[in-house]
Amino acid sequence: MPANLPPQYFEAEKGLRLAKSPAEKIVALEEMLAIMPKHKGTDHLRAELRRKIAKLTQASEKKSATQRASMVIEKEGAAQIAVIGMPNSGKSQLVSTITNASPTVAGYPFTTHAATPGMMEFENIKIQLIDTPPLASQPVEFWLPHMLRRADALLVVADLSDAPLAQVETIFAQLESMRIGIGERKAGDEQGRVLTQKKALIIGNKIDLDNAAENYTTLHNKYKEQFPVIAISAREGAGLEELKLKIYQMLDIIRVYTKAPGQKPDFADPIILDRGSTLEDAAASVHKDFRAKLKYARIWGSGKHDGVMVKRDHILQDGDVIELHM
Numbered sequence: 001m002p003a004n005l006p007p008q009y010f011e012a013e014k015g016l017r018l019a020k021s022p023a024e025k026i027v028a029l030e031e032m033l034a035i036m037p038k039h040k041g042t043d044h045l046r047a048e049l050r051r052k053i054a055k056l057t058q059a060s061e062k063k064s065a066t067q068r069a070s071m072v073i074e075k076e077g078a079a080q081i082a083v084i085g086m087p088n089s090g091k092s093q094l095v096s097t098i099t100n101a102s103p104t105v106a107g108y109p110f111t112t113h114a115a116t117p118g119m120m121e122f123e124n125i126k127i128q129l130i131d132t133p134p135l136a137s138q139p140v141e142f143w144l145p146h147m148l149r150r151a152d153a154l155l156v157v158a159d160l161s162d163a164p165l166a167q168v169e170t171i172f173a174q175l176e177s178m179r180i181g182i183g184e185r186k187a188g189d190e191q192g193r194v195l196t197q198k199k200a201l202i203i204g205n206k207i208d209l210d211n212a213a214e215n216y217t218t219l220h221n222k223y224k225e226q227f228p229v230i231a232i233s234a235r236e237g238a239g240l241e242e243l244k245l246k247i248y249q250m251l252d253i254i255r256v257y258t259k260a261p262g263q264k265p266d267f268a269d270p271i272i273l274d275r276g277s278t279l280e281d282a283a284a285s286v287h288k289d290f291r292a293k294l295k296y297a298r299i300w301g302s303g304k305h306d307g308v309m310v311k312r313d314h315i316l317q318d319g320d321v322i323e324l325h326m
């Protein structure tokens with residue numbers, strides 16, 4: 001069976017040839033793996049790429065922990081969101097204020113060089129935010145495009161005291177060069193195909209400063225049709241509760257709770273699913289064998305009568321409680 005590889009694959013392969021360090025090679029190989037279509041004709045190639053990645057990862061195991069941590073950050077919690085923006089816009093301050101992490105915050109640009117993850121709490125779930133280096137440095141850190149493509153969504157931070165429209169335009173141009181599309185901007189290859197489209201939210205930071213309110217109005221008017229736009233002060237703590245809610249809404253996820261017959265559900269430990277997911281999807285996320293084994297479920301919520309029986313294609317709603325029967 002022919003592999004039928006798309007043209008982007010060969011572009012990524014070129015990246016591999018140009019890569020010097022093992023870390024750069026891993027990033028290129030992972031990109032090739034992500035682009036490669038999954039079917040019988042590519043089984044062999046995909047296995048070979050995975051072998052190469054494993055070998056390089058082992059070799060770099062001796063490198064310092066921080067160096068490796070910067071490359072790929074494992075997703076934790078309900079979603080992984082990268083915080084991006086120009087130097088000095090307050091990305092590190094934001095991550096430090098609303099998560100348990102404490103990246104360095106400083107009054108000069110280009111403070112951050114590594115990626116730092118932290119967990120943000122929203123009601124009964126945790127969402128992972130990643131502080132990243134500024135997008136203005138040329139070239140951007142080699143691992144950053146890959147990290148942004150892996151993330152579930154982007155928080156675009158602009159400094160409201162310093163021409164925010166220009167900052168956002170620069171950030172969008174940088175994303176386009178990474179072939180990442182957001183909002184109405186669809187990042188495509190020469191054939192106009194979209195490669196990676198990300199959910200995004202625009203944050204105007206430093207609303208506590210002079211001129212910030214005026215600049216925020218301009219920013220909000222320009223982008224409100226395409227994105228949620230919000231004003232905050234990461235340092236003074238203004239607007240953060242609204243920000244958390246908007247982040248949750250942007251993700252378009254639902255929380256579903258499981259219970260055993262005759263017992264109460266555990267509301268502290270929801271299953272996180274994309275909106276539109278079915279009972280079958282929920283079962284599969286509890287255990288991989290459950291998708292096949294599931295017979296039916298009883299459900300509370302969904303505007304249904306309490307405890308009514310539903311089938312595997314039933315579409316779940318935020319807050320539903322389900323009792324799975326195998």
Ligand SMILES: Nc1nc2c(ncn2[C@@H]2O[C@H](COP(=O)(O)OP(=O)(O)OP(=O)(O)O)[C@@H](O)[C@H]2O)c(=O)[nH]1
Nearest residue numbers: 088089090091092093106107110111112233234235
């Ligand atoms: N007035 C005000 N200052 C802020 C706010 N948030 C951050 N700052 C200040 O802005 C400066 C830069 O903050 P950082 O969080 O280090 O900015 P950054 O975007 O991470 O910068 P790089 O790592 O260089 O990209 C620091 O002096 C912060 O104290 C805010 O809401 N209001």
Ligand SMILES: [Mg+2]
Nearest residue numbers: 091092111112
């Ligand atoms: Mg920083």
